[in-house]
Amino acid sequence: GENVEQHPSTLSVQEGDSAVIKCTYSDSASNYFPWYKQELGKRPQLIIDIRSNVGEKKDQRIAVTLNKTAKHFSLHITETQPEDSAVYFCAANSGGSNYKLTFGKGTLLTVNP
Amino acid sequence: DVKVTQSSRYLVKRTGEKVFLECVQDMDHENMFWYRQDPGLGLRLIYFSYDVKMKEKGDIPEGYSVSREKKERFSLILESASTNQTSMYLCASSLIGGNEAFFGQGTRLTVV
Numbered sequence: 001g002e003n004v005e006q007h008p009s010t011l012s013v014q015e016g017d018s019a020v021i022k023c024t025y026s027d028s029a030s031n032y033f034p035w036y037k038q039e040l041g042k043r044p045q046l047i048i049d050i051r052s053n054v055g056e057k058k059d060q061r062i063a064v065t066l067n068k069t070a071k072h073f074s075l076h077i078t079e080t081q082p083e084d085s086a087v088y089f090c091a092a093n094s095g096g097s098n099y100k101l102t103f104g105k106g107t108l109l110t111v112n113p
Numbered sequence: 114d115v116k117v118t119q120s121s122r123y124l125v126k127r128t129g130e131k132v133f134l135e136c137v138q139d140m141d142h143e144n145m146f147w148y149r150q151d152p153g154l155g156l157r158l159i160y161f162s163y164d165v166k167m168k169e170k171g172d173i174p175e176g177y178s179v180s181r182e183k184k185e186r187f188s189l190i191l192e193s194a195s196t197n198q199t200s201m202y203l204c205a206s207s208l209i210g211g212n213e214a215f216f217g218q219g220t221r222l223t224v225v
Binding site (some may be wrong): 001006009034043044045046048076089099100101102103105106 | 209
């Protein structure tokens with residue numbers, strides 16, 4: 001089955017710096033790669049996603065890049081703010097109809113004021 | 114607005130009890146999932162369902178079963194609860210074919 005590896009497990013940055021979180025996946029048939037943000041005590045919520053037919057997608061301060069050949073994708077957050085502090089999860093789909101979502105172990109991002 | 118609702122926010126059960134966790138979604142999603150979340154281990158898939166009465170094992174199905182009798186409802190069953198099943202349980206739903214999963218608020222289960 002699909003295996004998703006996520007690094008680093010913790011990341012601490014100064015406000016205004018950039019943060020990068022990286023994930024690799026194993027199933028070459030995966031075609032959907034979402035990123036979720038989970039604030040303390042809350043449910044995970046989608047912040048950005050990318051499909052296999054594009055290499056990069058941006059939404060304001062957040063961007064995701066995908067390298068299908070190398071089977072890795074990354075989340076980039078620029079101009080970080082304290083409210084970006086949370087746990088971030090990457091995921092990849094798999095299964096016969098690609099409906100199964102496998103998540104990475106998560107990255108705890110701390111943005112220091 | 115998609116709503117995924119789990120029946121309980123907190124549950125305390127005794128070892129050996131049969132436990133039911135219920136999840137309901139209101140967006141006519143085909144896919145429903147049960148995940149378990151533990152510190153340092155991320156979200157691990159227990160079971161998922163892509164249609165009524167259809168289910169497939171995830172990565173950690175041992176000790177769990179599921180039921181999906183109606184499209185909007187997906188139940189997780191712990192046949193005989195054990196202390197190592199103390200965890201946060203998250204239900205999610207999505208449209209078929211690889212799409213955004215919407216999560217419930219979670220059920221924190223403690224087995225004593």
